[in-house]
Amino acid sequence: MGRKRxxxxxxxxxxxxxxxxxxxxxxxxxVGCAPPSGPELVAPSVFYVSRDxxxxxxxxxxxxxxxxxxxxxxxxDLKGIAIIKxxxxxxxxxxxxxxxxxxxxxxxxGGNHQYFHLxxxxxxxxxxxxxxxxxxxxxxLPTVTGSSLIVIGKPALVVDAHPNRLDVDPGGSLAVSLTIxxxxxxxxxxxxxxxxxxxxxxxxxxxxxxxxxxxxxxxxRLPAADVVIPPGASYRLGxxxxxxxxxxxxxxxxxxxxxALGTDYVPPDQPASQYRPGDGSALRLVPADARxxxxxxxxxxxxxxxxxxxTDLVAAAGTAKGPIGxxxxxxxxxxxxxxxALPASVRIEFTVPLGTTVxxxxxxxxxxxxxxxxxxxxxxxxxxxxxxxxxxxxxxxxYVCTARVGAVGATTTFPFTLRIDKDVAHHGGRVTVSDGExxxxxxxxxxxxxxxxxxxxxxxxxxWATPGHYVAAAIVxxxxxxxxxxxAWRWKRSR
Numbered sequence: 001m002g003r004k005r006x007x008x009x010x011x012x013x014x015x016x017x018x019x020x021x022x023x024x025x026x027x028x029x030x031v032g033c034a035p036p037s038g039p040e041l042v043a044p045s046v047f048y049v050s051r052d053x054x055x056x057x058x059x060x061x062x063x064x065x066x067x068x069x070x071x072x073x074x075x076x077d078l079k080g081i082a083i084i085k086x087x088x089x090x091x092x093x094x095x096x097x098x099x100x101x102x103x104x105x106x107x108x109x110g111g112n113h114q115y116f117h118l119x120x121x122x123x124x125x126x127x128x129x130x131x132x133x134x135x136x137x138x139x140x141l142p143t144v145t146g147s148s149l150i151v152i153g154k155p156a157l158v159v160d161a162h163p164n165r166l167d168v169d170p171g172g173s174l175a176v177s178l179t180i181x182x183x184x185x186x187x188x189x190x191x192x193x194x195x196x197x198x199x200x201x202x203x204x205x206x207x208x209x210x211x212x213x214x215x216x217x218x219x220x221r222l223p224a225a226d227v228v229i230p231p232g233a234s235y236r237l238g239x240x241x242x243x244x245x246x247x248x249x250x251x252x253x254x255x256x257x258x259x260a261l262g263t264d265y266v267p268p269d270q271p272a273s274q275y276r277p278g279d280g281s282a283l284r285l286v287p288a289d290a291r292x293x294x295x296x297x298x299x300x301x302x303x304x305x306x307x308x309x310x311t312d313l314v315a316a317a318g319t320a321k322g323p324i325g326x327x328x329x330x331x332x333x334x335x336x337x338x339x340x341a342l343p344a345s346v347r348i349e350f351t352v353p354l355g356t357t358v359x360x361x362x363x364x365x366x367x368x369x370x371x372x373x374x375x376x377x378x379x380x381x382x383x384x385x386x387x388x389x390x391x392x393x394x395x396x397x398x399y400v401c402t403a404r405v406g407a408v409g410a411t412t413t414f415p416f417t418l419r420i421d422k423d424v425a426h427h428g429g430r431v432t433v434s435d436g437e438x439x440x441x442x443x444x445x446x447x448x449x450x451x452x453x454x455x456x457x458x459x460x461x462x463x464w465a466t467p468g469h470y471v472a473a474a475i476v477x478x479x480x481x482x483x484x485x486x487x488a489w490r491w492k493r494s495r
Contacts (some may be wrong), residue, residue: 040064046262048154056117074133081130087115126153126185155188155260161301175240182229189224190261200249206278238284250340257300309340310443315452317431333413345436348401353429356418376401429454
């Protein structure tokens with residue numbers, strides 16, 4: 001009776017699972033069969049056309065829910081202002097009105113893309129504008145309309161960043177003042193500002209009109225209602241942007257980039273979904289006086305910060321084990337014992353133990369194909385490389401490897417396969433680590449662990465009696481013992 005009572009709840013649960021799964025399947029089917037909400041048009045609200053007679057500007061228009069979609073372009077207003085031509089011959093242009101249909105085989109929930117080249121008409125001046133209108137239709141779905149304001153001339157925004165300091169303590173902060181200047185020939189009606197921090201810097205505030213991807217990427221959009229920067233004018237941040245350095249930061253950096261809203265990069269849906277809006281005070285741009293206008297001439301500005309931190313580089317070395325004539329793999333490398341991370345290259349020098357010969361060293365076929373340096377290079381006795389940097393490296397007595405150790409606690413190692421030729425009293429193998437970039441030293445104050453010995457443990461036996469074979473033999477023996485024990489147990493039960 002006790003077993004029946006215990007089984008009753010289980011049986012009830014099993015009986016309930018079937019209807020629940022059936023209901024879930026029906027609901028999933030209904031959702032899957034739901035009609036699409038309608039076509040969606042993705043096109044810039046403002047599009048700037050370069051006045052350079054030797055260049056053209058590419059307009060990109062996308063229709064989502066592309067199956068059976070037709071886009072009608074009304075370019076009548078562009079006459080005398082801009083010239084429009086197909087960029088990829090996917091949709092012929094017949095003025096003043098032309099039609100583009102979704103490409104054959106375009107997925108119903110995918111997107112159809114149209115590309116056009118725009119150039120200014122003869123006699124136009126900066127600021128001349130016209131409207132390009134769109135009408136999107138699809139059988140059984142609502143019609144969608146839209147437009148782009150085509151402006152002759154381009155705003156060109158350059159940024160100039162000035163920190164209140166360029167060196168901080170771990171966990172300390174700095175304030176960055178930023179000026180944006182329009183060197184173009186038309187006003188920037190709205191601004192997109194991007195900020196990317198690396199290697200331990202992070203913003204202390206998250207503005208309500210900005211979106212953030214973790215603590216490394218910031219994307220702020222200030223529409224024309226908030227800011228318009230005329231040609232030749234400059235605007236600055238209403239308050240300096242405060243950034244904080246992590247406890248393990250050593251060489252962090254921050255970069256700023258600005259663009260007019262009509263030409264800024266808008267991430268696709270999937271990347272955009274990774275950004276989260278801030279909840280702090282709004283970021284503001286205010287007019288800058290002539291003294292604070294800055295002299296930058298680039299659309300981006302990068303600041304490199306030095307943190308009063310140090311990195312303890314520790315040499316890592318393995319031991320070659322086996323009998324004479326066997327092959328043994330040793331890993332050599334470096335470990336970061338902190339307290340600071342090191343976003344820089346580290347030099348690892350490997351001296352091969354006496355009595356051994358290198359059979360293979362780290363090699364990536366793809367690097368040789370693409371003419372990219374191999375991680376480890378073979379050296380002559382005088383320290384010069386023995387062969388091309390991307391080629392497979394020959395046998396040598398010395399190698400130098402380049403590694404990026406990165407975060408605190410991280411270890412980077414490289415495998416070398418050695419043949420144990422003979423047993424000698426002093427093997428002499430060692431690994432020595434040191435800074436690899438003069439501009440980014442580790443400030444390693446513990447020199448005692450910068451060198452480690454690569455030992456060779458030789459034991460008697462045939463050349464095949466390597467640690468790997470012993471491990472395999474131990475596994476096989478354990479399986480045989482287990483099988484014997486199981487067989488004996490079954491034999492006793494059968495008796």
